[in-house]
Amino acid sequence: MIRRVAIGLAALVFVIVVGGLALAWRPAIAPIAPPSAASFPADLVARGQSLAGAGYCAVCHTRDGGPPFAGGYGLGTPFGTVYSTNITPDPETGIGRWSEQAFARAMRNGVARDGSHLFPAMPYDSFTKISDDDVRALYAYLMTRPAVRASPQADTIPFPFNFRPLQAGWKLLFFHPGRYQHDASKSAEWNRGAYLAEGLSHCGGCHTPRNALGAEEEAKAYTGAGDNWIAPALDATNPSPVTWTTTELFGYLRSGGTTLHGATAGSMAPVVHQGLSALPDTDVQAIAVYFADFDHAASRSAGDAAAVRRAMATSRLGLDEPHDADARLYVTTCGSCHINAGSEPLATRPELALNSALTLSEPTNFIQVVLKGISAKEGAPGLIMPGYASALSDGDIARLAKYLRRTRTNLPAWTDVETRIAAIRKVATQ
Secondary structure, three states: OHHHHHHHHHHHHHHHHHHHHHHHOOOOOOOOOOOOHHHOOHHHHHHHHHHHHHOOHHHHOEOOOOOOOOEOOEEEEOOEEEEOOOOOOOOOOOOOOOOHHHHHHHHHHOEOOOOOEOOOOOOHHHHOOOOHHHHHHHHHHHOOOOOOOOOOOOOOOOOOOOOOOHHHHHHHHHOOOOOOOOOOOOOHHHHHHHHHHHHHOOOHHHHOOEOOOOOEOHHHOOOOEEOOOEEOOOOOOOOOOOOOOHHHHHHHHHHOEEOOOEEOOOOHHHHHHHHHHHOOHHHHHHHHHHHHHHOOHHHHHHHHHHHHHHHHHHOOOOOOOOOOHHHHHHHHHHHHHHOOOOOOOEOOEOOHHHOOOOOOOOOHHHHHHHHHOEOOOOOOOOOOEOOOOOOOOHHHHHHHHHHHHHHHOOOOOOOOHHHHHHHHHHHHHO
16 A cells, blocks of 8 residues: 555656646747847847837846856855856857847747746846847847857856756746737836836836745735845835935936935946937936826825925034034045035035935945945946945944934934945845
């Protein structure tokens, strides 16, 4: 009897394994002779260049100091580090022998030319919405880049998560293939913004929380996420004192900063300066229209003028507090650049009381900026901030964080600030 049960269980396991492998199997697509760059129309290549910017292809497929699109950029995940692949037209280590069909399948279904499943670090769950014409333009652009011989770096995903066929199960649970569906109740501009934000620009990749298996939680779309940097919520729960109107969103996404919301930093900086910068103003405006509608900005912006007045009323706090050691630290360290004397904030003197780094539920972004600063390539044009990692101790930064939180907001005090500073500093030095 025991033997029969054991045989039955073994047979069941065999059937499950074989069935699972059959479900996961995808055919390889035959390699092609590398096409010549001249075979692609110039206008198609130019369009693909703009789209590649919108999709941050170079940002994710270029390691620090490496040749563009040759891969090697490490993306940290809860399961280990995934290194981006070489997407130059090198025939041996890149995609030089990939047909447009193979490229389209990888983009929209997460399956490589050889039939292996890609990890969802490649955002095919968003790219699946891309149109045939845009896939064709992206293919044309990438296939006309300089070919770079660069073998892929080994991922650090441990077994069993590195077993590629398991990705088929992930897809069954979380992947919904299909092109973007036009919303007839919205304008053409809104739909263009939604197409870019939900598809090629995959904004949810940073601004939507993920579940334990690394999938975006659709019910919490754009409600904010992050670890070493916080990508704030893009819905009505965004904590910024001033509403993200279409005008504010456009200015921020186009130039990297606005007077009422501060400057880009961290992982958002390359999104603006290396990605969206390739798009025309009309496309950036469309994204702004989409998110302003998503966060109901039109119905929430009536109080913005009052929020600015409240912020300006706090700008000079600290100047007349000689007996407050924290106020003195702020004035001597930050005041020369951040204190506004007038009734309106100046773009050249970012008003901290308007910055969401102080209104987020945790001090992560504030700590990051103080430690690392903001370079000329990251923030708004003409503005830089030095990093204070070597000039200020963890205790000093904690004092600044607590002082600004209690004097520039009406929000509860942050807790365990020193612990968070030490953790961020440790990651930065690794």
